[in-house]
Amino acid sequence: MNRPALNGAVLVMGTALSLLLPAGVFRSIERRTNIEGPPDAHTGGFGEPTCRECHGENALNVPGGILGVEGVPTAYEPGERYRIAVVLQSDDMESAGFQAAFRFNGGDARGRQAGQLAPIDTKTTVRTSPATGIEYVQHSARGSETSPGALATWTFWWTAPRDRAAVILHVAANSANGDNSPLGDLIYTIHETTRAVTAPR
Numbered sequence: 001m002n003r004p005a006l007n008g009a010v011l012v013m014g015t016a017l018s019l020l021l022p023a024g025v026f027r028s029i030e031r032r033t034n035i036e037g038p039p040d041a042h043t044g045g046f047g048e049p050t051c052r053e054c055h056g057e058n059a060l061n062v063p064g065g066i067l068g069v070e071g072v073p074t075a076y077e078p079g080e081r082y083r084i085a086v087v088l089q090s091d092d093m094e095s096a097g098f099q100a101a102f103r104f105n106g107g108d109a110r111g112r113q114a115g116q117l118a119p120i121d122t123k124t125t126v127r128t129s130p131a132t133g134i135e136y137v138q139h140s141a142r143g144s145e146t147s148p149g150a151l152a153t154w155t156f157w158w159t160a161p162r163d164r165a166a167v168i169l170h171v172a173a174n175s176a177n178g179d180n181s182p183l184g185d186l187i188y189t190i191h192e193t194t195r196a197v198t199a200p201r
Helices: 001-018 025-030
Strands: 064-068 081-088 095-104 116-121 122-128 135-139 152-158 167-177 186-196
Touching: 001 167, 064 167, 064 186, 081 095, 081 167, 081 186, 095 152, 116 122, 116 135, 122 152, 135 152
Parallel strands: none
Antiparallel strands: 064 081, 081 152, 095 135, 095 167, 116 152, 122 135, 167 186
């Protein structure tokens, strides 16, 4: 007996949302969540969008959260493997995600893949974009879980390139409120640069 009224209420609510929200945001509510990782190329580097493409209610890097990167050397040894950690701490964070990429920062190779990425544990995965060949390290389903204190940490390996050129790491991360929608989430970005150790003369 109550089902027609309930369906009508849902229809009215959906219509109201479609009028109040931008079309892209409304469509993204209907998509499955990116619990197993975001689409390729959402780090914010080299003209890429960030997670705000779907989670766009709030401005980028608003107060309330801190995104940091540990382990990127000031100067890298070509071919050396480094343990990199991405750390996100944010108020009211119930789940979290990230995506990162290392690319050359200048010269003819600018924007191209720099070195190689590999997971350390099951909290991260690495995908290679079929369109560009860029490797993206990002959270897995397990990696979307947060720790006490509203903290999320992801670690992975970066093997530095053999080329002695400047490299930049771009990271975008999502502090999600756990309601499985793009609303109310906070997006943060950060970048780090590194150069090769000066070659011996």
